[in-house]
Amino acid sequence: MHATSCFIRPDVCAFISDHRFDRDCCWRSGVKLLPIECHSSNDFRITREAVVAAYESATSNGVRVKGILITNPSNPLGTTADRATLAMLATFATEHRVHLICDEIYAGSVFAKPEYVSIAEVIERDAPGADRDLIHIAYSLSKDFGLPGFRVGIVYSYNDAVVACARKMSSFGLVSSQTQLFLAKMLGDEEFMARFLRESARRLAARHEMFTSGLREVGIGCLGGNAGLFSWMDLRGMLREKTAEAELELWRVIIRKVKLNVSPGTSFHCGEPGWFRVCHANMDDETMGVALSRIRDFVRQHQQQKAKAQRWAARGHLHLSLQRHGAMASQYHALSSPMAALLSPQSPLVHAAS
Numbered sequence: 001m002h003a004t005s006c007f008i009r010p011d012v013c014a015f016i017s018d019h020r021f022d023r024d025c026c027w028r029s030g031v032k033l034l035p036i037e038c039h040s041s042n043d044f045r046i047t048r049e050a051v052v053a054a055y056e057s058a059t060s061n062g063v064r065v066k067g068i069l070i071t072n073p074s075n076p077l078g079t080t081a082d083r084a085t086l087a088m089l090a091t092f093a094t095e096h097r098v099h100l101i102c103d104e105i106y107a108g109s110v111f112a113k114p115e116y117v118s119i120a121e122v123i124e125r126d127a128p129g130a131d132r133d134l135i136h137i138a139y140s141l142s143k144d145f146g147l148p149g150f151r152v153g154i155v156y157s158y159n160d161a162v163v164a165c166a167r168k169m170s171s172f173g174l175v176s177s178q179t180q181l182f183l184a185k186m187l188g189d190e191e192f193m194a195r196f197l198r199e200s201a202r203r204l205a206a207r208h209e210m211f212t213s214g215l216r217e218v219g220i221g222c223l224g225g226n227a228g229l230f231s232w233m234d235l236r237g238m239l240r241e242k243t244a245e246a247e248l249e250l251w252r253v254i255i256r257k258v259k260l261n262v263s264p265g266t267s268f269h270c271g272e273p274g275w276f277r278v279c280h281a282n283m284d285d286e287t288m289g290v291a292l293s294r295i296r297d298f299v300r301q302h303q304q305q306k307a308k309a310q311r312w313a314a315r316g317h318l319h320l321s322l323q324r325h326g327a328m329a330s331q332y333h334a335l336s337s338p339m340a341a342l343l344s345p346q347s348p349l350v351h352a353a354s
Helices: 021-026 048-060 083-096 119-125 160-172 177-188 190-216 244-258 285-314 326-342 348-353
Strands: 004-010 032-036 063-071 099-103 135-140 153-157 230-234 275-279
Touching: 021 032, 032 048, 032 063, 048 063, 048 083, 063 083, 083 099, 083 119, 119 135, 153 160, 177 190, 190 230, 190 285, 244 285
Parallel strands: 004 032, 004 063, 063 099, 099 135
Antiparallel strands: 135 153, 230 275
């Protein structure tokens, strides 16, 4: 078997909308991404055991791992990685001579504790033995400052060869002089920057609370988040069964009937069906109110249908004791046959009798 170069990445990394590693890294380059399995039992945190398992699984199949790719703050989780996790990843990368790429595009969108820590700070204080030539940071003004149309991205690397390559490749996507002048003035205004980031954090916190508290009213929870523009919504209790197919089935209902644009966990390689990413920072308060109303109505309707089915099931099997001969038998069949023909597979009567 020929060795294949690839990256490994957290399972819920991303998960789906405008920040897919599959799209950004695979479509043109042909790089293969392998998920690091993360679980809700520990709030989807990356563990060394999970990283080792992903790495060993790849190497045992003849796949040559070239790097680890993470988002911090996480997309789609809306959480920040702690120092210990980042130090573990930097140490693992050094031990196995693989690159560690940290996408920190939401670094300025942290609205609650714990405070954000960059990998750049971690390798200074918590992992001083890490090989800095293997550490790289990606950033953009698209998310924190709402400037996706400016197409301004940043690669920060301790590796001179990587910086030299990035400098040459940048000639194919130069930023206009007008854009550079505008951004230089904006970023150089320290008073404005401090005020902007402070106000952004305040609004993100308020919107996050508005959305999550609205879901709690109907018994829907979200992963505890402190960053980003979205929430990781738990709809596992609404699945027909615990499968990826059932998750996509529910997603289609939400898209087509509830008329809400959410992203299923499968699109982020999440191994636990039933999690959905919801962007709640890209709309005004009135639109958020409409969205919450639709979600709550949909959940309440599902809860009512589920309760009705459970009541039917609790009644047990119904039996008619009739003589099965002569005219009485013919009357029995005349009464029972039309009803049987009218029952649909979704009828509570069918579920109660099955």
